[in-house]
Amino acid sequence: MPNPSGKNGYISAPPDELIKPVIEQYVARGYSNKEIVSRLRDHYDVDKYNVSLDLLKKRRSQWGLKAARGQHHTITSIAPAIERVRVRFPNQGSHDMKQTLLQEERIMVSRELILEYMNRHHPSEVQARKTHRLKRSIFWTAGLHDLWVYDQHDKWRRFQLYLHVGLEPFSGRTLWLKIWWTNRNPRLICGWYCDTVAALGAMPLLGQSDPGTENNGVANGHTMLRHLHDPHLSQTLQHKFKNKHGNIKPEIFWSQLRKRWSPGFEDILNYGVHNGLYNPDDPLERLVFHFLFIPWLQRELDLFAERFNNSKPRHNIHKALPHGRPNDIFSRPEDFDSKDFSVKVDPALLATVREEYAPAQHPVFRLVPDEFFAQATEFMTALGNPVMDGTNAWSIYMDLLFCFRLLEDPDQIHGFSSVIEQARDEHLPVMELPPCVDDGMVGAGMHPLGSDVSSDAESDQYEFVWTTDEDSE
Template identity: 55%
Template sequence: MPNPTGRNGIRLRAPDDAIIRPLVEKYVAAGYKNPKIVAKLKDHYNIEHFNVSLSLLKKKRMQWKVKSARGQDHTVHSIGPAIERVRSHFPYQGSHDMKDTLLQEEHLLVSCYFWTAGVNKVWCFDQHDKWRRFQLFLHVALEPFSGQVLWLKIWWTNWNPRLICGWYCDTVERLGEMPLLTQSDPGSENNGIANGQTLLRHLHDPALARTLQHTFKGSHRNIKPEIFWSQLRRRWAPGFEHLLNIGLDEGFYNPDDPLQRLCFHFIFIPWLQSELDLFTDRFNHTTPRHNINKILPHGRPTNIFTNPEGFESCNFAVKIQGNYLEQVQETYAPPDHGVFNLVPPEFAIYAEEFMSSIGDPTVTNNNVWEIYNNLLEHLSTLLDNGDLQSIIAGQPALPEEGFLGSDFMPVVDMPQYRHMQTNGSQGDKDREEEVVLSSDDDESEFEFIWTSSESGSGSA
């Protein structure tokens, strides 16, 4: 029988090491697995005369000691000095540039892991605009150590800093505590949270005055929420997106029509919010798939969030005192602001009267478009009413970018707070090392962060 590794029964020999070793090192550094490396090597030698099998590649890598990131088995301490050297030259590098620099200049091959000190050290926020064509916008807040979803909101805008700060204040009030820091993308819609968190921390600890208690992460560096959005779109969104598209495809709903848009928001947003609440509860009470590369605790997010001590961690939250939260709300998220209204109050009166007349039916995916069409038909017959006409006429036309409800708020002009004091243990244990060396989810890679500072701690 002919030798399957050769031509006409003749075994092919391997290319010279001088040819393939640099290529193997390059592909290993780029993260390719052995089967992919074997395939890519064929582009660099004559396959009629040479061959590199999978078993040969493994043997060669052992001889050359060309190890993967996992094989190099680096720790925070082993790569720490190298990271400090790179950081001194490139203080704002993200994960990919940092990994490339470590490989090129320090000859270190590093994976990516996410690590943070404990529960409530930081809260992360992000917006999601994939449903802009429906004039629906989402926003999420996560506690990254536990993976707990703090809120998952759908509204007719996510560009208003007062709205986002209002959700933050509601959550702080519900929990009775706030994080040490908050974190988001640089978008101005997050300035409300940045200002609110900063003021609230200052009121509780005047020593923090003149420091911003929020960090802004550049593009694709606020990774935890981005991974959550990928999970939501895969696990929850498809069926609802299909249902929403029916309205556009069948001509039931035109977002450019103010009356249709108000009817749509009145019916769909509360229903979709209830569905998102169910998903959030399920997400928080479900143990993620086990990942041997994850260095944060494994378990149900809600268990880790509510009982960090049971997972050999601690709670860095700061307990809310006095009426400080009310001061923040009045300053940055006044409850009577129009952005908190689902629809204009005058319109809500007409819509609620109709819903009451038909028995306030429970909205489901089976009847949601029927209820919407009935409401739209009823209100269309009332357009001769002067009050309703004025309500509709007062609705803004959709801007070209498709976002309503934006309201610019400048962020307070303060330097970011870098060195947080601790009430914890003494000596080296007081020092905090924060390293992002790989994702706890195979959807994406995390940023690379290295800090060496005093560990932050609030009263638990």
């Protein structure tokens, strides 16, 4: 029976203020009109409202949310935006360039036009990216949240900067991508794990990492949380330690980050070190550097992770299903004929684990000591709170360093530095429990132990063959 409240007997459209922000978000992520219509149903009452494909096209036209063809860009019109992006990402291929232009410049343009521009103005770079260096490895997982994998990255040790990543390998989604003044303290890594579990309200069946002691905290924390929710698991460690070649997915992620994100920022950091602006061994310079550069670089990493999670990789014939945007697979596994193996988490039990292994008052969670942070914030206010970017980063650093030099107290700076050094690394032994059963496949190891896993889970395992050339031209 037609809805009498709708125009001409049809269900009425939802209010613009309800759907416009959502549509803008999906357009900015590069979703097609059909994909947007499908996902919009999660944002309004389908019994009360409806958005058809024709209505979406009409609204996008009214709001100026045009597709690539509708924006009518040319090689000349996209040139300034591409060159702005290349300052930070000099090695970006057309796939990443398209996503960056969409995310940061709100420019929707085809890869063909980007390639035409790059072939005309930067042909040597295009040719270099066409060189394929394949590294294929097999990775097994049963489904979404079967396990999470973790790994650290120390390539920026010379700047006293360290990175860490947590991944959900079935969807390929980045759970966290962090930069900090250490990645060796097990309480810090466990803290990032707890933050993610709190945001999702769920945890995986298993964790996996290399055997480094910095991962003992997350191994213990996840195991304790699993035990609290299911006492039947109390005799086993709910974490798997793999050597470098066994923990495949993070290694490939770091390869992609080094190629697609790091070069431009590394040039900026090298400039400060090579020109004597920053000495990582000087306690005061290191504190000022961390105070300014870590938040800025974290914002840039957050943008990269967002692009990564919302970008559909090039179809890979060597990879089993699912194919799609990591965020789509992560949020709607049923659309990809998969299962969600996550375990719902009681916030009170998570708080218990956090207090045991990642207490918020621990100094490792402080960017800099509190007194230094307060003084630096006061100085930055006096300097006008300039917004930091790649063009002014070292100028802001020198201004703030000069302020501290005027009142430098060597004993106080030494005290600040010693607090950081004591928190940089910490010994935390892993639980003395037998490891979970491992018969060679990631998903299979936990089934005999987990009472919350369906009996047919092993039959739904997926094989992924990951390669390192997804961003090649």
